[in-house]
Amino acid sequence: MLRIPCPHCGARDEAEFSYRGDATVTRPGADGDIAAFHDYLYTRTNPRGWQVEWWQHAAGCRAFLKVLRHTVTHEIRAVVTATGTLEVPPA
């Protein structure tokens, strides 16, 4: 079980969160075409290493958070709120 440091609530159990996948994709605007939306919805890099991903603190403060997590070690290095940005270190 992960312990995710919520910027609002402190470290909380993974069980309080729901996962929402890759947080590096941006929803295309009104002029986006099928290819752009396809990439937004389906195309994933699936890295072995650091990944920025969405976690909602669903059972806590309801905030959508960006979490920098290592997909092999599960280490969580940084968590920011939805409008924040995270530098992805090399794997």
Place this chain on the structure above:
Amino acid sequence: MSAPEPTHPLAACATPGRHGAPGDAPLRVTLPRRDMVQVMARRGREDALAEAARAAFGLALPPAGQAAAAPDATAVWIQPGHWLFAAPRGMEGALAARAAAAFAGLAAVADQSHGRTTIAVSGPAARRVLARGCRLDLHPRAFGPGRAAATQIAHVGCLIHQTDEAPVFELTVFATLAEPFFHWLMEAGAQDGVLIE
């Protein structure tokens, strides 16, 4: 036809008296009647909202993880830009109307007086009993009077607000899930004994 007293969500299951194991230090349970409103700040108006809260309710809007109390109201931070204001039960809709008037243009106000209900637990057994379902660290070094946290206990969303050192924990849950939550509390507390007042 005049408005009756609303039915309490736990009216069918919270029977006053001793439950579970005998003993001289049971978990004490009370069901304070509260009005509650969810106050949601407009973008960029948090400072003005804080000022209005001070003026209208005499309290400082608390930051994340905390609660603030005034003589006739409390405010608990529940999520970014959202606070739950509570006051003793009064006229139907009065707290919501008071908040809406005070925070006009600064916040949206949703009456939750019927949507949430509060169960107060206290006594030396309180932390031990809560630890049977609560994932949070309620030890005095980690939590304390004036602290508040939203979490999930027994699959039910629960806002925990510690109001004093005794300790007293006020547990605010969704009204339609109050019964199963209460059943969990009774079972978790049975080995220490429960006194419903």
Place this chain on the structure above:
Amino acid sequence: MSQPHRLPTGGHIDRATRLAFTFDGRRYEGHPGDTLASALLANGVRLVGRSFKYHRPRGIFSAGVEEPNALVELREGARREPNTRATVIELFDGLVAQSQNRRGSLAFDWMAAAGLLAPWLGAGFYYKTFMWPAAWWERVYEPMIRRAAGLGRASGLPDPDRYEAAHAHCDVLVVGAGAAGLAAARAAGAAGARVILAEQDALPGGDLLNEPALEGWRRAALAALDAMPEVTVMPRTTVFGFYDHGVLGAVERVSDHLPEPPPHLPRQRAWTIRAREVVLATGAHERLIAFPGNDRPGVMLAGAARGYARRHGVRAGEAAVLFATHDGAYEAAHAMAEAGARIVAIVDPRQDSAAMQRAREAGFDVRAGSEVCGTVGHAALRGVSVRRVGAAGRGDAFAADLLMVSGGWNPAVHLASMSGAPLVWDEALLAFIPGAPVQRERSAGACRGVHGIAAAAADGAAAGRAAAEAAGFAASPSFALPEAPAADCRPFALWEVKGRGKAFVDLQDDVTAADMRLAHREGFSHIEHAKRYTTHAMGTDQGKSGGIVGAAVLAEARGEPVARVGLPRFRPYTAPIAWGAMAGEGVGRHFQPTRRTALHAVHDALGAVWLDAGIWKRPAYYPRKEDADAWASVLREARAVRERVGICDVSTLGKILVEGPDAATFLDRIYANTFSTLPVGRARYGLMLREDGIVFDDGTTSRIGPESWFVTTTTAQAGPVMQHLEFHLASAWPELDVSLASVTDQWAAIAIAGPRAREVVAGFVQGIDLSNEAFPFMAVADCTAAGVPARLFRISFSGELAYEIAMPAGYATHVWQAAMAAGAAHGIEPYGMEALGLLRIEKGHVAGPELNGQTTAQDLGLGRMLKKKGDFIGRVLAQRPGLTDPSRPRLVGLRSVDPSRQIRAGSHLLLPDGKGRSEGWITSATRSVVEPGWIGLGLLREGEARMGSEVIAANPLMGEEVRMRVVSPHMHDPENIRVRA
């Protein structure tokens, strides 16, 4: 009733109290402080079980969790628990245990004939043997194997006890309360840290319990811990797993040492412990040696024999041989001699050592450079064969009833390994020890190869101090550590003694050294493959004693060092754990919460039959005495709505307050249709798509103020819709100023539907002109209902003139009763989910069965709702060719040609000449009250073109084929005259 092997004094045994117990129906006595194993040994019971595959007689092999042999069925009736290790069962008065895995008596097991078939029962035998004829597998082979194999029997009855979960947090978790763990906890506690010390044994102390001279230090340590308010000592608590981020799992056996749990107490408690720092002081498990006949009852780990003598005051044998490869094991010989046993010989492959010299000084017959090459006896050991290391032949015979074995120690690295730490090979100890930590943990004492009580305690104190410092606490004052002779546990590398007969590397799974070589020969050379091929280390002991021995045999076969072969990956659980503890209190009504509307008691009083809708309880229908069956009730309720008026609890719909200056913009992007044009005081049916273009949810949303909206969702999707809104506000459009509040629980809601709904509503609602002109279809307004503030919606799901009235939930009963009173004169009837479903199918409204995560708006005949201008979720991907393909199944109505023929949802739709190819399926089915007969909604390819034609509804499961006519889904009032009346 006497205990012939009980020592008169010594150990942690309360001889003044007698505890009666039975094993295989015979009565015995023991004392508090005994385990079932020590009590059996005290009574001279040597044979305690039969082995898994060969049904060989087996005795008590160890004194702890690593026990492979002495598995018993504990207790009787519903509490009977199979495969319980006698070595960890605390004796209680009235304990009942039975041996297992035998046919007939334990002494004469018919299945022991399996031993005669041994040449054909090697590793993987069932893969090779039971291949043909294939048809025999289910009827012959599997039942036969199931009878022959397996261990104890489960009770087959519901568990009468309760279990619970519990959560803990600490600065320092110390696992294991031996010398190292006690010192670590004391050091960390003295620094001021919040400490949990978990010990699987009932008595903290570990090996200290075998050292009477150090009892004072043990007690002083416990007293010191007891005096620290922030230190919690948890005996009978097994830490079974080390997970990510400092989270560990443990099971506390609260009542297992009692005949049954006291009132209100659980049997076991499953702890989730979140620790900032962890000190692992889990000790080590003694290593067996693979030699022929090493499973004979009377062969025992040396440390176990020492422990039975010193801790339990039990002499495990009268004439003992010690077979050891290191000095650390010699203490067992001294302990047995003190206990009054005769030390027949000490067999050691080494030439000389300090311990060998001391043993000679003590008068023992030390056979240097020797090995045990066989055992004599059947159900009990009678003798031991000893030869020079590597010599051929049977060797010299020694009469003995106890053979104490030690091939070294296996550090208990399980938790360290689970935490992510690599295991590194220690060439001196011939063992894997934890490498550099990955998480915030450190090992201390024997679990990292530091043997001897004094050294382990010092190591533990240092680890405890370091852990507290790492958790932010200042250095703690030092305290006295125990003084004890050093223990040299560096073994001679003797893993296996080759010779005639079975040499087991895994006693519980009956895996021999030869099986490991066979696995290698057949290509299963990787340790993970060999494990699965042979079942090596897959028993309840998980190879704690012999796992590394099997790996060493495999290493030799591969011609590689043991370090290269390694051990199979350690995973939770470190020791067997009851599933009941994992379920905790989450059984029965605590399995998941039951959600009830504010009107639950009202429905109960009306005799509602309940329906589970997710976690909600909703009334399915309200049976009456005169109703012949459930359909009679449902049709009666639906007919009331069509002909007069009905009342229904619709509180479970999700309700979300959406408010803010950008709320209209937001809803335009969330819904596929436009909301910003909706005036205040009006509602609109809205359709949400997922981003992939599939329909997500629908509902009626009202504008209750210029910037304030009341969104409703389906019952099932209330949570997902809220998350969907929150996600897009956070990720896609953070610039929008919109607030969201779930008000599902705040508002109860009642639908009043039917031609007389207006009169009924007028009877208890004030403050609204209900005329069709003033309050038309889709109007919304605040009002007073029976004296309480409420909100009235003129919306309809039934196809009739209808209103929904929402009121603060605490008044729901009051308002319901007022509505019933106002409706009495109009023949109002409550209707449940079944009638609601009937009515909406007749009307052609889609619901969950149609919004199934596969359908588009076009599929459902709602394609024209999609706005042409502006962005909204799902707009672009809904245009993909696969989703706009005109041949996709479309929503149709279906009516059975013969009104008496029942149809069922899920039936496939075939063309009369279609050669059985499915053209679609029935999504919803019911009986009609408008035109008697069975009707349904379905998804049918080319549905519009087939309007009016016939299809076959085929349900092969029920053997049914029903002729259906394809009709418009709007089977009732397609012009909407009634809802607008």
